[in-house]
Amino acid sequence: MEVRPILSAMRRNKFGAFLIATQMAVTLAFLANALTLVEQRMAWSGRPTGIDEADIFVMQSEMVDHPDDLPARLARDLDALRALPGVVDAYATNMYPLEGGGWIETVNLTADQKTPTANTAHYMGDEHALHTMGLTLIAGRNFSAAEVANRTDNDVPPTSGYIVTKALAAKLFPNGDALGKSIFVETSKPVPITGIVDRLEGPMSVATGLFSTFAENSVLSPYRLIGDTNVYMVRAQPGRRDAVLKSAEAKLFALDGNRILRSRSMQQVRADAYRGDHGLIVLLTSICLALLIVTAFGIVGLTSYWVAQRRQQIGIRRALGATRQAIVRYFQTENFMIAAVGAAVGIAFAIALNLWMVHSFEMVRMDNSRALVGAFIILLLGQFAVLWPALRAASIPPALATRGG
């Protein structure tokens, strides 16, 4: 294909070509960054919490009339829940994954440490906790019933051991010898690590900021939290979750009607927690699609105008023996040249935009291959968009040349 005549034709339409190239560059820059963000949020909101989400539901029960036998009532609720048909196991916790807020602590390795070694989520539970959540113990042992003590917000009895997640163990003891080592979590008394579980995510679900940096750090302490508000985690037999949830609510109300009860399946908890991330994914994807459509129409519009402007010249070329394919190829090559310039500028622009966003927003660093993907999409889009006006150009009859203007 002859490039020279295209270049000289373009020189007469400098501004139009410039507009298309710039449009493509800007589209590419935003496309690549949006793609990066969508990928990050999809990966973030798709992470497993580590617990058996499909079969678990959580119940938050709040006693209305401040009874003074709270520990006994908690025990009675738990016994009743565990005895329900269809229930695999249940326990009382202080919070649950993806709740949106909860107990966060710092972890120290020595008593008088100034800067903490790690941040962690702090779960509480009895000997049923691991079984209820469906966590896999990869080292050490579970809590024994004798170890579990009652506590309130800040009356913390001494304890004999913690179970930590693999991620927290690795952060605290990179050599892999965490089991048996002592750590300081809530108190100035050292407590040994007696067990390690594979994975348990914290209660925070925000994709950016401080909490997202230690989402997999969790420590489990052998306590039952006593208070007017109790959170029960219940695991049902596969497929029976919703029916068990209803009967569990009825059972708790039958035991004590003077309470406020709110139950959610973990699936619902997950949907609520990641609503914002999913919204962002949908909005960004739609904006990107609209961006591509608008750019395509821009190319169609301007190329159609060029075709209309050059009707006579095209007719002459056809009369001089150029085939229809040659005409189509002309416009395709022209568009490819513009798009290539646009893509090159766009890649640079995409990287610059990303660096700036990383600096001033909480944006993830873009993998540069995303800019290449964007460039490919832009080139393809140009070829598709130019096809219709190019075919219209090719259908100009050679006789037009003889008629004159």
Place this chain on the structure above:
Amino acid sequence: MFTYYFRLGLRSLRRNMVLTVLTIAAIAVGIGACMTALTVFRAMSGDPIPQKSSQLFAPQIDNWGPDKHNGGAPDRLEPQLSYTDVLGLMKAHAANRQAGMFRARLPLQPGDPKQKPAKVMVRATFTDFFPMFDVPFKFGGPWSASDDESHAAVAVITKEMNDKLFGGANSVGKTIRLGNEPYTVSGVLDDWQLLPRFYDLEVRPFSDGDAVFLPFTHAIEKQMVGIGSTSCNGDVDPGWEGRLRSDCLWLQFWAELRTETDVQNYRAFLNNYAAEQQRLGRFHWPPHTQLRDVKQWLQYRNIVPSEVRILILVSFGFLLVCLMNAMGLMLAKIMGRAGDIGVRRALGASRGAIFLQCLIETGVVGLAGGLFGLLLTALGLWAARSLLSKEFVALAHLDWADTGIAVLLAVSATVLAGLYPTWRAAHVQPAWQLKAQ
């Protein structure tokens, strides 16, 4: 003259329908995306109390020491205060008005025993809260300063609460039951909505407002646990007393300072307070305090989610592409009419006249784009509401200012984008065009 150009503009728009529709659509889509993001942003970053935002201040006092702040703000200060410090600031009475506060959640027993109890959001605070934040009352008024001192069981309830419990009737002097405790209603609020609820950013600032207000002193006596965030550092003695004595941060505090001198004095007072704590042996570090007004506070706490900022950026990028698109299409349209323009120029129309005519034409396109853009904005806000979170229900609605911004943005951006094509039109050589015809 203007109407003639307007009619000419309409006629030329009709002549090339496809290009016109494409141009208007491009502008409308760009304006729609931009305005959706901008409306949400404006609602989230607005001034919740414009008449007083420069007179209301949140103090911060470092009671943990410079080594202990982990992952907090870069200034190594925490956003909340301890009970000890709030008590100290309340006792000092160094501001025109001041109120420490926290949020609790209590079960509300309905009068009808058949109804189930429900949780309500309760704000424990001092009587200054109401005049300080210009809170409007429908019936009655705030409790008295002596109620604060005597830990009285009195309450101020919102209009919604009053509608629910008393059917909207004047309930002053009546009793409500919260957490098994009777409270005498001293006042009922009128409609009052702060967006964002700047005085406590530890709980969702755009939804779940406070429904009942009680004296802080009473709430402390009844050992009401704060909900929101509680940050502790080091060991805390057991029991409620232990928590009150601790350096746990769980309270908010606001002061009204009317003049610049008051502000300066209060800054000095805060430093003296911290220095005094150092002398008493409670702090082992030099005074480190801060005082911020409402706008600075909202900025400092960074309450607009980064998602919204990213969406703003992306949608303005989108508008840019849409405008470049519109510019290209307008160029095509105007240059397609070079012949007409040549004839008009030859018949004596000046460059200025051609320029004005084309400008009016682009203005019409911009106006149409803006109006369609508004429709798309309404659609976009509806999508944002259903997609993002329930918090947007309260937030995202179009007001007159938004409508004005949209139309202005559309017309000015389109006219700006149309300047180059218009300039080209004005420089059409009549002789050359006529020859070609």
